[in-house]
Amino acid sequence: xxxxxxxxxxxxxxxxxxxxxxxxxxxxxxxxxxxxxxxxxxxxxxxxxxxxxxxxxxxxxxxxxxxxxxxxxxxxxxxxxxxxxxxxxxxxxxxxxxxxxxxxxxxxxxxxxxxxxxxxxxxxxxxxxxxxxxxxxxxxxxxxxxxxxxxxxxxxxxxxxxxxxxxxxxxxxxxxxxxxxxxxxxxxxxxxxxxxxxxxxxxxxxxxxxxxxxxxxxxxxxxxxxxxxxxxxxxxxxxxxxxxxxxxxxxxxxxxxxxxxxxxxxxxxxxxxxxxxxxxxxxxxxxxxxxxxxxxxxxxxxxxxxxxxxxxxxxxxxxxxxxxxxxxxxxxxxxxxxxxxxxxxxxxxxxxxxxxxxxxxxxxxxxxxxxxxxxxxxxxxxxxxxxxxxxxxxxxxxxxxxxxxxxxxxxxxxxxxxxxxxxxxxxxxxxxxxxxxxxxxxxxxxxxxxxxxxxxxxxxxxxxxxxxxxxxxxxxxxxxxxxxxxxxxxxxxxxxxxxxxxxxxxxxxxxxxxxxxxxxxxxxxxxxxxxxxxxxxxxxxxxxxxxxxxxxxxxxxxxxxxxxxxxxxxxxxxxxxxxxxxxxxxxxxxxxxxxxx
Amino acid sequence: xxxxxxxxxxxxxxxxxxxxxxxxxxxxxxxxxxxxxxxxxxxxxxxxxxxxxxxxxxxxxxxxxxxxxxxxxxxxxxxxxxxxxxxxxxxxxxxxxxxxxxxxxxxxxxxxxxxxxxxxxxxxxxxxxxxxxxxxxxxxxxxxxxxxxxxxxxxxxxxxxxxxxxxxxxxxxxxxxxxxxxxxxxxxxxxxxxxxxxxxxxxxxxxxxxxxxxxxxxxxxxxxxxxxxxxxxxxxxxxxxxxxxxxxxxxxxxxxxxxxxxxxxxxxxxxxxxxxxxxxxxxxxxxxxxxxxxxxxxxxxxxxxxxxxxxxxxxxxxxxxxxxxxxxxxxxxxxxxxxxxxxxxxxxxxx
Numbered sequence: 048x049x050x051x052x053x054x055x056x057x058x059x060x061x062x063x064x065x066x067x068x069x070x071x072x073x074x075x076x077x078x079x080x081x082x083x084x085x086x087x088x089x090x091x092x093x094x095x096x097x098x099x100x101x102x103x104x105x106x107x108x109x110x111x112x113x114x115x116x117x118x119x120x121x122x123x124x125x126x127x128x129x130x131x132x133x134x135x136x137x138x139x140x141x142x143x144x145x146x147x148x149x150x151x152x153x154x155x156x157x158x159x160x161x162x163x164x165x166x167x168x169x170x171x172x173x174x175x176x177x178x179x180x181x182x183x184x185x186x187x188x189x190x191x192x193x194x195x196x197x198x199x200x201x202x203x204x205x206x207x208x209x210x211x212x213x214x215x216x217x218x219x220x221x222x223x224x225x226x227x228x229x230x231x232x233x234x235x236x237x238x239x240x241x242x243x244x245x246x247x248x249x250x251x252x253x254x255x256x257x258x259x260x261x262x263x264x265x266x267x268x269x270x271x272x273x274x275x276x277x278x279x280x281x282x283x284x285x286x287x288x289x290x291x292x293x294x295x296x297x298x299x300x301x302x303x304x305x306x307x308x309x310x311x312x313x314x315x316x317x318x319x320x321x322x323x324x325x326x327x328x329x330x331x332x333x334x335x336x337x338x339x340x341x342x343x344x345x346x347x348x349x350x351x352x353x354x355x356x357x358x359x360x361x362x363x364x365x366x367x368x369x370x371x372x373x374x375x376x377x378x379x380x381x382x383x384x385x386x387x388x389x390x391x392x393x394x395x396x397x398x399x400x401x402x403x404x405x406x407x408x409x410x411x412x413x414x415x416x417x418x419x420x421x422x423x424x425x426x427x428x429x430x431x432x433x434x435x436x437x438x439x440x441x442x443x444x445x446x447x448x449x450x451x452x453x454x455x456x457x458x459x460x461x462x463x464x465x466x467x468x469x470x471x472x473x474x475x476x477x478x479x480x481x482x483x484x485x486x487x488x489x490x491x492x493x494x495x496x497x498x499x500x501x502x503x504x505x506x507x508x509x510x511x512x513x514x515x516x517x518x519x520x521x522x523x524x525x526x527x528x529x530x531x532x533x534x535x536x537x538x539x540x541x542x543x544x545x546x547x548x549x550x551x552x553x554x555x556x557x558x559x560x561x562x563x564x565x566x567x568x569x570x571x572x573x574x575x576x577x578x579x580x581x582x583x584x585x586x587x588x589x590x591x592x593x594x595x596x597x598x599x600x601x602x603x604x605x606x607x608x609x610x611x612x613x614x615x616x617x618x619x620x621x622x623x624x625x626x627x628x629x630x631x632x633x634x635x636x637x638x639x640x641x642x643x644x
Numbered sequence: 645x646x647x648x649x650x651x652x653x654x655x656x657x658x659x660x661x662x663x664x665x666x667x668x669x670x671x672x673x674x675x676x677x678x679x680x681x682x683x684x685x686x687x688x689x690x691x692x693x694x695x696x697x698x699x700x701x702x703x704x705x706x707x708x709x710x711x712x713x714x715x716x717x718x719x720x721x722x723x724x725x726x727x728x729x730x731x732x733x734x735x736x737x738x739x740x741x742x743x744x745x746x747x748x749x750x751x752x753x754x755x756x757x758x759x760x761x762x763x764x765x766x767x768x769x770x771x772x773x774x775x776x777x778x779x780x781x782x783x784x785x786x787x788x789x790x791x792x793x794x795x796x797x798x799x800x801x802x803x804x805x806x807x808x809x810x811x812x813x814x815x816x817x818x819x820x821x822x823x824x825x826x827x828x829x830x831x832x833x834x835x836x837x838x839x840x841x842x843x844x845x846x847x848x849x850x851x852x853x854x855x856x857x858x859x860x861x862x863x864x865x866x867x868x869x870x871x872x873x874x875x876x877x878x879x880x881x882x883x884x885x886x887x888x889x890x891x892x893x894x895x896x897x898x899x900x901x902x903x904x905x906x907x908x909x910x911x912x913x914x915x916x917x918x919x920x921x922x923x924x925x926x927x928x929x930x931x932x933x934x935x936x937x938x939x940x941x942x943x944x945x946x947x948x949x950x951x952x953x954x955x956x957x958x959x960x961x962x963x964x965x966x967x968x969x970x971x972x973x974x975x976x977x978x979x980x981x982x983x984x985x986x987x988x989x990x991x992x993x994x995x
Contacts, residue, residue, distance in 0.1 A: 123991075184878075191879035213864070295832060296864045298995035308834050313757050313980060315735040398877030398900030405899075419708075478739065485743035492745055572736050575747070576696070576724035590729055591703035592870035592891055594877075 074537060078445075079455055085442055086464050088489075089504035093479035094467055100482065101322035105314065114322035127300040128326055131284050134219060134301060138283025141223025143276045145376060146230030151264070152373055153231075154238035157359045159370045165235075167377035169557075172228030173608045174380065175565035175582060177288025178601040180212075180221050181589075182384025184292065185391065187212035193387065218293045224380040225289075226282045229509075230275035232558050236551045237271035237516055238264070256360055271516040273338050278469070278512060280334060284327055285472045287568050302327060303472050310474065317478060324475050331470040335463075385602070392598035410599035420579060421600070425607065428564055428581040431495060435502035436560035442503070443510025443559075444552065448540060450511075451518040452526075462511065469508035473568030476505055481572050493575045501573055502563045509562070513555040517548050557612060564608055685935070686718055688928035694722045695929035698737060700730025700753040701796035701916030703891065706949040713941050714933060721929050729868075730754045730837055730916075741767060749930035752795040752918040754837045757980050759792040759917050768792060769922045771931050775938035778955040780966060783915060795937065796916025797952035799889035799971065800842045802905040803872060805882045812883065815908040816846060819885055820857045828861050829881035831869035833987045838869045838914055842886040843986035844974050845912045852989055858885075859994035876902050886912075893950035893961065910972040 104111045118124045152158045153165055171179075186194050189208035198209040211217060245267070249259040265272075287303040295304055302323065309320035362369050391397045395407040414421050443465065449455060450462040468476060480501045484491040491497040521544065529539040545552065567582040574583050581604050588596040689695070695714075699707050704727050711723045726733065730753035737748055751758070762768050768791040776784065776793060783794040802819070804812040813819045819828060833840035846854050864881055866872070872884025873892055877900050884892075889911065892904040918937065920930040936942060943958035950961045959965060976982070 188878060188880045190881070191875075291867060295835075295867055298865065310735050311729075311731045311835055313731070313734075313755060313983065314761065315731070315738065317735070317739070396895070396899040398895065398902060481739055482743070485740065485745050492740075492743075493747065571728075571732060572739065574726075576726050587704050587727060590868060590870070591705070592868070592873050592888075592895075593703070593705070594874060 078537070082442065082445055082449065082461070086461065089500055089507065090464050090467055092483040093476065093504065094471065096482035097321045097324065097471060097475055097479040100318045101325060103318045105316045105318045114319045118323060118326065124323070127302050127305040130299055131302040132330070133215070134222060134290070135280045135283035137219040138222040138226050139276050139280035141219065142226040142230045142279035143272060146227045146275065147234050147272055149373055149376065150231045150235035150238060152369055154235045155360055156362050157366065158362060158373060159366060164373050167381055168228050168231050169612060170609060171225060171377065171380035172232070172561050173565065173605055174225060175288070175567065176221060176225040176286055177292060177567065178388070179225050179380065179384050180289045180292045181597065182387045183212050183221055185387035186383055187217065189213065213293055213296045215294065215299055218289055221289050221293065222283050222286055224376060226279045227376055229278050229282065232554060233275040233513060233516060234268055234271045236513070236554050237268045237520065239551070241267050241520060270342055270519050273341060274512045274516050277334050277338060278509060281331060281469050285470065287472065287474065306472055306474060320475060324471055328470050335466060388598040388601055391594060392602050394595060397595055410595045413596065414599050414603055420584060424579045424581045424584045427578055431498050431502060431580065432560050432564040435499045435563050436556050438499065439503040439506050439510045439559045440552065440556045443507050444514040447511050447514030447518055448544065451515055452523065465511045466508045468504045473505065473566065474571055476501065477569050477572040495578050498570060498573050498578055501569050502566060505566065505569050506559045506562055510555055510559050513558055517551040521547050557615070561608065685928055685932050689718065689926070689932040690720045692926040692929050693720065694724065695926050695933055696724040696747055696749045697933070698726050698733045698748045698751050700728060700733040702951065706945065706951060709945045710942055713945060714936050717936070717941065718932060734758045746921065746923040746925055748921050749924040749926045750918060750920055750933055752916060754796065754798065754914060754916045756915060756917055759919050762919065763787070763791045767922050768919045769924065769927065771920050771934060773935040773938055775935050778938055778957060780956050786917065792917050792919035793934065794915050794954065795918030798838060798914050798916060799952065800838050800869065800886050800912040800914060801889045802907055803876060803884040803887040803892040803902055804905065805876045805901060806903045807901050808882045812905050814905060817909060819883070820861065824883055825861050827882050828863040828885050829872045829875035830863045830865055830885040831871055832865050832867055833990050835867040836869050838888065839886045840983050840986060841914045841974055842912050843990055844979065844982050845972060847986055847989065849909065852993060855989055855993040863994070873902060890950045890952070897950065906969045908970065910970050913971045913973040
């Protein structure tokens with residue numbers, strides 16, 4: 048049976064922590080010291096450079112507050128800030144509005160083809176949003192979009208366009224649908240880790256499905272929902288490709304396109320760009336503060352190490368309509384845009400249109416064998432993403448544990464530091480890392496380590512938020528039991544907490560790995576010819592107007608990543624079986640993991 | 645019919661020219677490779693063993709072909725090619741120089757201002773490439789101190805969809821006719837150096853009234869001028885302004901329905917520039933490469949990819965040449981403020 052507690056586990060955790068400090072001060076010091084050092088190197092140092100830059104004048108290099116003054120005095124610089132906020136709020140509303148019900152349907156109901164829906168949602172996640180935007184340009188550009196062409200053939204040649212992807216609505220739509228997987232994965236992970244017997248208890252006491260959901264399920268996943276809202280908001284704020292492709296043609300500036308302009312100017316205004324990020328940081332800091340205010344000390348502990356049932360809510364007559372609704376997201380984020388990309392990638396010259404003569408595998412051959420750089424880029428992308436995701440999840444989870452269990456005085460500072468990088472747009476982060484690591488004694492410029500570090504730092508907040516939302520659901524009683532039996536802090540963490548986090552941890556790894564492998568702007572100033580990655584190759588091809596190659600390489604990137612995710616299926620199953628067996632003390636059927644199995 | 649004949653004639657001329665040059669090249673190939681081995685510069689470069697190019701002019705495909713040809717001719721020198729947008733490459737180099745990092749040997753971008761600034765801060769090394777004598781006369785001496793040289797020639801023109809446009813606009817002024825309202829695609833001067841260069845030229849030619857009228861045509865504004873090609877191939881718009889001449893021809897050659905017009909009121913010529921860094925880690929390899937850029941091999945690669953060649957004696961694709969076109973180039977001691985003002989005016993009048 049699980050327990051629900053509205054008391055903070057902190058006091059218990061603190062009680063666990065105190066004797067440990069006396070017993071193993073050295074080990075404790077080493078662990079906290081290592082975490083603090085890593086956070087310093089990955090976050091404080093690069094961010095410190097960004098902050099430092101923001102107070103300098105681009106022309107003279109002198110200290111100044113002029114960059115900040117310029118932001119608030121110029122309508123031209125305020126307008127993008129406002130537009131970015133609109134885009135971010137709308138993105139978060141869409142992501143949570145679709146992602147949360149979808150997660151509930153997949154995790155908690157007898158929705159048909161649940162695993163397929165998971166796979167397809169993950170497929171949307173694998174897609175870099177700038178590639179999704181490219182697919183949608185092919186579909187919904189006002190004059191040439193294939194959906195609009197279809198519409199005109201039905202409604203008449205004089206009919207106006209049905210859809211216009213070059214608009215704020217279009218950008219919100221694209222940012223929203225490609226951010227849904229964040230909220231979906233975070234919330235479904237929380238739902239999977241939650242004790243189902245609480246819902247059973249409510250049902251036994253006479254609550255209907257709706258009431259159970261409102262009074263039990265929703266409050267239990269609130270931390271994950273709020274965390275995913277914030278992450279989605281930040282996505283909307285920091286994405287570059289989508290606004291660059293969809294909003295620039297209509298003259299709607301947002302912060303990221305404005306930042307790109309600062310770097311494109313002659314001479315570039317790098318210091319001004321640093322200052323221009325700071326308002327975003329303030330907005331996000333406010334969001335995190337609000338999260339603390341909303342959640343307060345209310346934490347719902349639902350995993351106590353005891354068995355749990357796997358009952359699913361029967362949707363009844365709503366089963367198939369719900370399945371239809373659940374397919375809408377994959378339809379708009381995967382099927383339609385990838386069909387468009389696939390068609391273009393299979394044409395020798397796409398301007399010639401679709402005909403048998405024009406169909407060719409030429410661009411796939413070119414990407415795989417004709418272009419010497421693709422192999423290196425594929426290997427680099429996989430290697431860097433794997434290393435960075437592993438480092439990111441390890442550090443993020445440890446920090447989340449320190450913060451959730453209040454292991455040290457000022458633990459929340461660790462959390463705050465860990466959260467900083469995600470709000471720094473990739474290109475600025477790139478410059479921060481450049482500034483921090485092109486100098487002695489940490490001269491890592493040109494090395495793969497620099498990219499791994501930058502990728503890990505950028506997505507550290509996701510690993511931390513994800514780890515935190517899992518930990519919030521795990522009661523400290525088992526840890527306490529282990530400690531009272533003489534296990535040290537480290538052993539307790541490794542043998543009790545980590546196995547309890549189980550599949551959620553693996554889903555966290557993918558939650559970080561996938562955005563890393565599709566990340567573009569962080570790499571811009573850090574790659575060298577030897578450390579080139581897939582996304583930079585794709586972007587260069589797009590920059591050169593080679594759309595057939597862009598589409599072929601995008602499809603390849605998708606397939607490679609999906610193959611990797613699919614290969615992880617058995618691993619997820621193993622983890623889940625092991626965890627379930629350990630908790631129940633008997634062999635059970637594997638529960639569904641967060642990832643497709 | 646007459647036009648067809650003229651085109652055929654030009655094509656034939658181009659083919660004959662190409663054949664002659666190829667024949668000449670084949671004839672001298674062995675002697676060139678043999679002489680490469682005796683070249684003291686090659687020997688010195690080989691000792692350095694590597695070359696790092698930061699290159700923003702030419703698209704990836706052309707630049708890779710040039711790199712591969714260099715490696716084939718000069719074995720033993722590993723070439724690290726970083727091909728990104730010109731301004732990205734320059735911003736990166738500037739940050740490297742600020743941090744005391746010296747990775748880049750040879751820089752190639754489409755913005756002359758980069759080189760005037762680098763020269764000002766003493767970041768460039770003088771070098772006079774032997775084969776530089778073959779550069780078209782108009783561009784042979786960009787810098788009296790030989791700190792930088794022409795690295796690419798690009799033309800900005802008008803492109804269009806032949807199947808959808810019977811009579812394409814023949815001049816920049818013609819773009820302002822009512823019939824093109826809502827039908828034009830262009831790049832943004834804030835993102836594209838070529839479009840910024842076009843804005844400067846058009847303001848010099850026609851003043852801000854042109855931009856005002858151009859804004860009323862409701863053009864679709866992408867980022868790079870390459871986006872005009874994409875829009876036309878997609879069918880989103882039918883006419884491109886400030887469009888890339890060479891890349892449009894490459895797409896046409898690939899079988900895509902697109903063509904190019906050299907405007908009667910001058911195509912805008914923009915020079916890509918190249919220079920060797922004063923603290924280049926492989927200075928001899930950089931010199932060897934700069935000289936190689938003016939070789940017949942490279943100009944043949946440029947011809948194949950529809951770029952204007954860098955040698956007088958190698959014709960462009962389809963027999964085109966600089967002499968057949970009406971073109972203009974923005975010159976002046978300090979174009980910086982004019983570019984900035986052009987971008988600001990664009991935002992005000994076109995957006």
